[in-house]
Amino acid sequence: MKNKSLVSIxxxxxxxxxxxxxxxxKFEENPNRRLLEGKVIGSLFFEPSTRTRxxxxxxxxxxxxxVIGFSDAATSSASKGETLKDTIMMVSNYADLIVMRHHLEGAARYASEISPCPVINAGDGANQHPSQTMLDLYSILKTQGTLENLHIHLVGDLKYGRTVxxxxxxxxxxxxxxxxxxxEELHMPEEYRVFCRKNNIPFTETTEFNESIIANADILYMTRVQRERFSDLMEYEKVKxxxxxxxxxxxxxKPNxxxxxxxxxxxxxxxxxxxNPKAYYFQxxxxxxxxxxxxxCDVLGIEVE
Amino acid sequence: MNTNKEALQVSALCNGTVIDHIPADKLFEVVNILDIPSMTTNVTIGYNLKSRKLGTKGLIKVADKFFTDEEVNRISLVAPNVVLNTIRDYQVVEKREVKMPEKITGIVKCPNPKCVTNNEPMTTIFEVASKENGTIKCHYCEKETSIEKITLL
Known part of the structure; x- marks a missing residue:
């Protein structure tokens, strides 16, 4: 069953x-466009995520x-032991599109393969969250006027941070x-460094975070250093x-x-x-x-004028 | 006659397939991958046979069975240097080496406990990530794993 799902960036x-x-x-110019009149979207949040939902x-x-759906697996049949497949098959009887968040990695890929209607991945565990990446790219494009040739500084938890x-x-x-x-504990994993080398993407690495390190940055992408990621809490207290x-x-x-x-x-x-006008996280x-x-609109094949 | 008997560690096959040069410690995994326990034809399994190349080896002879490339290539995950001899009328008519398949369906368990394949009744799928490094990638959770570290289902 091939459909136009969005699973991974x-x-x-x-x-x-x-x-x-x-x-x-186009949607920023006019967000209110009734292009989906008569459509039903299944919003399946097996794991709570207020912001994304x-x-x-x-x-x-x-x-x-x-919109139909649930915001917590506890209120769905998953809590009765229903398999993901059965929930997806049931909801796809009702909805034209499924938006799903699940704690298991690969859940959205699997759902997209069994569901007759398209699926948008709203986060599958530590794996993928493509709409977050797309909004990051949109923010970069909008503030810099381009996506090309930028210096991007990624700060904080680079080991577990799926967004980075x-x-x-x-x-x-x-x-x-x-x-x-x-x-040190939250370094960029080796597979991503290999990826950079393979794709000729230059990168630097440091544990220092200060004014001079960020002086040439176009984008400063901050992430949260999470306490639960540390085996040694002394280390956490030191770096937090x-x-x-x-x-x-x-x-x-830089001004930009x-x-x-x-x-x-x-x-x-x-x-x-x-x-500071350089703060952009709320926008x-x-x-x-x-x-x-x-x-x-894209997964439903709807043209936007 | 005597020397001949010694050389022939297992009896000859009229028609079928001889899978040779299986590392002894991988023999039973190969047996399971090829689903030999469910076969009804005459099967001879040799274990800890002497081998100049490997020291000891395993060997499987299956009468009246000719494997497809897909079936054969599944073996490459545990024993990449195996040789398959197709026998017709006591003669070796074809020698085949196994190749790693591009897509591995339903044999390998994903090592990621948070992967959906370990939590739902479903089939695992892996794609080859790098032939040189011997890594495969889970089609679902997208985690890569080394072939040497895989667990079979």
Missing amino acids: NDLSREKILSLLETAG LSFETAANRLGAR HSLLFAMRHFNPTFHFISP NCYRLTNAMLAGS LRILHPLPRINEIAYDVDD QAQNGLYVREALI
Whole structure:
């Protein structure tokens, strides 16, 4: 059963990415387009994710679709032991499109193979979250005017951070230079360094995070250093404040620099950064709406004028 | 006559397939991969036979059975240097080496406990990630794993 599901950012070509971003731009101009009148979207959140779910459901509503679904597996038949396959088959009887978040890696790929209707992956465990990557790309394009030849600094948890891995993969089309800034324990995994070398993507690595390290950055992509990732809590206490961005650190930064963060942030971006015009994380989240409207229309094969 | 008897460690085959040069410690895995326990024809399995190349080897003779490339290539995961001899009328008519398949369906268990294939009643699929490094990639969770470390289902 071949349909136009969106499972992994790695499935998208350069051309496809650019055309989706262009469509997202149209939705930014006018987000309220009733292109999905009469359609039903199944919003299946086997794992809670308020931010992503609200963004997708808002996108569906602004397109004029109706939304059915659940926001927690505890309220679905999964809690009675129903298999993923059975839930997907049941919902695909009702819905024209399934948007799903699941804690198991590969769940969305599997769902897309068994479901007669298209599936959009809204996150499958630590694996993929393509709509997040697309909104990151949209934010970069919008603030820099291009995706080409940028210096992108990734800061914080580069080991488990799925958003930074997907961004790395997606940016391979656009000749970036990466700078990996993380504590020793949360280094970029070897497979991604191999990926960079194979694709001739230059990168630097450091454990230092200070004003001079970020002086040449176009994009500063901050992530949360999570306490639960550390086996040694002493280590965590030592590093938790080393990867904290303050307004003072931005004094010598480039005028076009923008700060991105997939959110939620805890303390890795000080509140005094919020008022700096280079802070872009809240608009970044807003861009998620336009990108998701574009993704939904694309998998349903709907042209956007 | 005596020397002949010694040389022939297992009896000759009229029609069928001889799978030779199986590392002894991989023999029973190969037996399972080829689903030999469900076969009804005459099968001879040689274990710990003397081999100049391997020290000891395993050997499987299956009467009246000719394997497809797909069936054969599954063996490459555990024993990449195996040789298959197709026998017709006591003569070796073809010698085949196994090749690693591009897609491996339903044989390998994904080592990622959070992979959907380990939590749902479904078939695993792997694609070859790098032939040089001997790595395969789970079609579902996208994690790569070394062939030397795989577990068979």
